Amino acid sequence: MNPGRDAAEAPVPSPDAPYDADRAFRELLRGLRVWDHPLPSFDASQAPDAPLPLFRRWLREAAEAGQPEPHTMTLATADAAGDPSVRIVMLHDADERGWHFGSHRGSRKGRELADRPRAALLFYWAAVGRQVRIEGTVTAADPGESAAALHGRSTGSLAAALVGRQSEVLGSAAELDRAADAAWDRAVREPDAPVPDWTRYTLRAETAEFFQGDARRRHVRLNYRKDGATWRRELLWP
Template sequence: MSEDPHLLFDHWMAEAEAAEPNDPNAMALATADAAGRPSVRMVLLKGHDARGFAFYTNLDSRKGGEIAANPKAALLFHWKSLRRQIRIEGALEAVSAEEADAYFATRSRDSQLGAWASDQSRPLADRETFEVRFGAMSDRFAGSNVPRPPRWSGFRLTPERFEFWSDRAHRLHERRIFTLADGGAWAEGLLYP
């Protein structure tokens, strides 16, 4: 077993990519506003390396506002078919403009246009309003590349704690934790099920 939680994550993610039928990179992202009111939603992991775990969003969305007010978060990967989950906690920071541009360029054209058309998390009177806005963006960028909207970017969670959970019979689960110690080394331990 690995003593580096990033390498262990890579191993588990590779197994999930081979076994999960849909979106093995789906993760629950929990944030809280300035008053501590929590909210959670599913997002997609779009990058992982030694610096952390990256995802992208509209900065004016509810999650964007919560991150601006309280830049701490938790992630949860749950792979039911493997009977495993990983919890990760840490601080969030914005990705660079270059990273956001590079990722945005990989999205489908309709996803790019949708990022321009959507006021994510804001009230919407009816679906037709959004579809009209989407059509207007399609016309606006006809014949050209779609640039990244100024209000759309990404965040990276820098881990301070990992928990690797494996299901066991009779609820005698295995819970392996890693916490970031002073000096940047990982301290490893176990938790009772």
């Protein structure tokens, strides 16, 4: 194994020195890098008038560059007191109506969105050094559209939705095993099984920011802001 430059420069710990977990962790962090591989350039002056085509292009380029799971995104919501929470969800579609995802109405995020239908999405695609932030208002689709969207997805997605009770406290792993097995059997047997709690949500963007990372930290940030029927574009300091 080649120890590399960092290892060669690291002080050799005495065999009697106690293991310092804090220090080891800090050194691990310091040894990690971002933007240390060739990245695409981004000419913001050539960007389209609206964020959707650019988003679609960047997602495709992230997938082509080998970014694992580029269609997963961080969804931030807030409760009625304004306390934030985040989690990963899957992007089901992005079109003129907005960015679509699915979840349980009774989950923490579902309850937060019912109280306060505002959210932020974040995509980070390390393979291309790109980040996209989208903010806006979220609407819940009606039961018919939600059901159609769920039943158009895989058996695994239906089985996961059928398990239900998302974000409730789980009594034991065995309880989940039984529920998951029953849900899977039902999803196979009944591909149109109803899941009334499962909801398709759509975030209508009001701002969308595209960040292109650069090895020399000369990052490009292009922000789109909705202004009536059109989008305003502005560069931001990195």
